Amino acid sequence: MKLTLNVWRQKNGGAPGAFKTYEAPHVSPDMSFLEMLDVVNEDLILRGEDPIAFDHDCREGICGMCSLMINGAAHGPVRGVTACQLHMRSFSDGDTITIEPWRAAPFPIIKDLATDRSAFDRIIQSGGFISASTGSAPDANAVQVPKNFADLAMDAAACIGCGACVAACPNASAMLFAGAKIAHLGFLPQGQAERSQRAINMVSQMDAEGFGSCTNIGECSAVCPKEISLDVIARMNRDLIGASLKGVEPTGVVAVPAK
Amino acid sequence: MTGVLTLYRSSIGKKVIMAVTGVVLVGFLIVHMYGNTKMFYGPQVFNDYAAGLRDLGHPIFGHEHLLWVMRVLLLASVVGHIWSATVLTMQSQKSAYARGVTKVKRYEKKQRRTGYAAYTMRFGGVVIFLFIIFHLLNFTFGVAGYSAGEYIGEQGGVYNAYNNVVRGFSHPLVSGFYILAMLALGLHLFHGVWSAFQTLGLNNEKYTGTWRAVAMLVTAIIILPNIFFPIAVMSGIVHL
Ligand code: HEM
Ligand code: SF4
Ligand code: FES
Numbered sequence: 001m002k003l004t005l006n007v008w009r010q011k012n013g014g015a016p017g018a019f020k021t022y023e024a025p026h027v028s029p030d031m032s033f034l035e036m037l038d039v040v041n042e043d044l045i046l047r048g049e050d051p052i053a054f055d056h057d058c059r060e061g062i063c064g065m066c067s068l069m070i071n072g073a074a075h076g077p078v079r080g081v082t083a084c085q086l087h088m089r090s091f092s093d094g095d096t097i098t099i100e101p102w103r104a105a106p107f108p109i110i111k112d113l114a115t116d117r118s119a120f121d122r123i124i125q126s127g128g129f130i131s132a133s134t135g136s137a138p139d140a141n142a143v144q145v146p147k148n149f150a151d152l153a154m155d156a157a158a159c160i161g162c163g164a165c166v167a168a169c170p171n172a173s174a175m176l177f178a179g180a181k182i183a184h185l186g187f188l189p190q191g192q193a194e195r196s197q198r199a200i201n202m203v204s205q206m207d208a209e210g211f212g213s214c215t216n217i218g219e220c221s222a223v224c225p226k227e228i229s230l231d232v233i234a235r236m237n238r239d240l241i242g243a244s245l246k247g248v249e250p251t252g253v254v255a256v257p258a259k
Numbered sequence: 260m261t262g263v264l265t266l267y268r269s270s271i272g273k274k275v276i277m278a279v280t281g282v283v284l285v286g287f288l289i290v291h292m293y294g295n296t297k298m299f300y301g302p303q304v305f306n307d308y309a310a311g312l313r314d315l316g317h318p319i320f321g322h323e324h325l326l327w328v329m330r331v332l333l334l335a336s337v338v339g340h341i342w343s344a345t346v347l348t349m350q351s352q353k354s355a356y357a358r359g360v361t362k363v364k365r366y367e368k369k370q371r372r373t374g375y376a377a378y379t380m381r382f383g384g385v386v387i388f389l390f391i392i393f394h395l396l397n398f399t400f401g402v403a404g405y406s407a408g409e410y411i412g413e414q415g416g417v418y419n420a421y422n423n424v425v426r427g428f429s430h431p432l433v434s435g436f437y438i439l440a441m442l443a444l445g446l447h448l449f450h451g452v453w454s455a456f457q458t459l460g461l462n463n464e465k466y467t468g469t470w471r472a473v474a475m476l477v478t479a480i481i482i483l484p485n486i487f488f489p490i491a492v493m494s495g496i497v498h499l
Contacts, residue, residue: 073370235463241275
């Protein structure tokens with residue numbers, strides 16, 4: 001396949017960026033999207049040019065590092081798939097493909113297509129965990145979890161924290177991510193003790209990071225590689241309303257570094 | 260009480276204000292639509308209804324007392340709704356404001372994969388707001404949309420609402436704007452009513468179809484009759 005790429009290049013967060021056009025003449029339909037970029041980069045290095053910076057790690061859809069806006073869609077045209085698992089056969093010979101970084105003010109650009117998503121880490125840090133004493137290993141099934149709750153918790157836990165939901169959202173809201181994390185722990189017995197505090201803390205951190213506010217549009221769920229449902233947002237809302245009215249105050253909001 | 264304040268400080272709390280005030284306004288619109296249908300029974304019934312509104316809750320409430328309670332409640336709802344919408348819109352635009360340092364727009368167009376109504380909430384809201392202002396100037400105060408002498412205010416406890424509605428809707432521009440505003444309101448309600456269930460945490464995949472149907476039904480109940488009133492006047496079904 002022969003493709004033309006329209007790639008966002010930006011030296012660093014402070015420098016102005018622009019689209020640059022590259023030819024990719026020898027693309028196999030069996031390559032993944034990231035392999036295609038690797039080939040383009042090797043060519044750039046041979047020519048002594050700066051390779052295109054993009055985030056990646058596992059390349060099997062589980063780490064959440066890859067983060068490409070492909071033709072205006074987060075993770076590209078195929079539903080339920082990360083950019084690393086997207087294959088070039090999803091495109092046609094002769095296509096022009098526009099590749100951009102995630103777009104949201106709380107995700108500043110580091111370089112080219114790589115953005116700083118530590119805002120998500122701080123949201124987790126503010127409450128996305130369970131404080132449990134770590135004694136000797138408990139017996140299996142000592143804590144009973146009903147099957148349907150286990151399934152729902154697992155569905156929510158599938159979130160890999162990639163940030164596609166923010167990138168796709170017209171409000172650049174992080175509610176699908178935060179909702180998934182809150183629902184994941186909130187469905188499990190081990191998560192009950194801190195459930196109210198968790199909702200208050202994570203939502204406060206999300207607001208402090210400057211993410212936008214959800215208007216229930218649903219673009220997030222439509223691009224989410226793990227197809228997290230909008231249900232988790234309704235559940236987060238319910239947890240937050242309950243926790244606030246119980247008088248729970250935010251604690252442990254993590255300082256947001258100046259951008 | 261501090262709990263309410265904690266809730267208010269979060270973005271989700273402001274959404275809750277929008278949902279609750281929105282539901283109050285939806286309730287008002289249903290009652291208002293029902294009141295309007297009295298125009299089909301002729302001037303006497305319609306004008307008596309206008310007068311009756313002033314004595315709502317009589318004899319427990321004095322003349323216009325309950326009416327004022329409702330007016331204050333409605334005004335508070337409209338203000339709370341628009342205030343929250345504005346604050347949240349500003350927060351979202353700041354977050355979504357992704358421009359390069361050169362101030363050039365950084366991005367190509369984003370793909371849209373979901374319905375249309377959700378995208379028109381802010382624009383639709385502004386149209387509805389302008390409509391509310393015009394609507395009050397027009398039917399309530401009689402200072403806009405009439406030729407000289409058409410509007411008749413209160414005459415010693417007698418209301419001429421019927422005359423004012425028929426004369427008002429005889430102007431094609433007034434009727435046209437009214438119908439357009441109702442279409443905007445329809446889109447707003449279709450997304451908004453479903454959205455309120457989601458915001459209040461009452462939605463999940465099992466119920467979402469039901470809430471969509473409820474939103475559709477509420478929208479139809481409010482919008483279809485409301486659009487029919489100006490059409491009824493212009494086609495002569497309702498006349499002086
Ligand atoms: C006066 C001008 C108005 C403006 C500027 C406005 C604006 C908005 C905006 C921006 C939203 C948020 C969209 C979303 O979250 O999905 C919204 C939601 C809503 N609006 Fe309005 N609106 C107005 C009037 C009304 C009226 C008159 C009603 C009632 C009939 C109404 C009912 C609702 C409802 C029920 C919601 C859903 C709340 C939620 O998302 O939970 N709005 N409005
Ligand atoms: S909710 Fe989906 S899109 Fe958002 S961070 Fe998690 S996996 Fe990525
Ligand atoms: S590189 Fe790990 S999810 Fe794509």
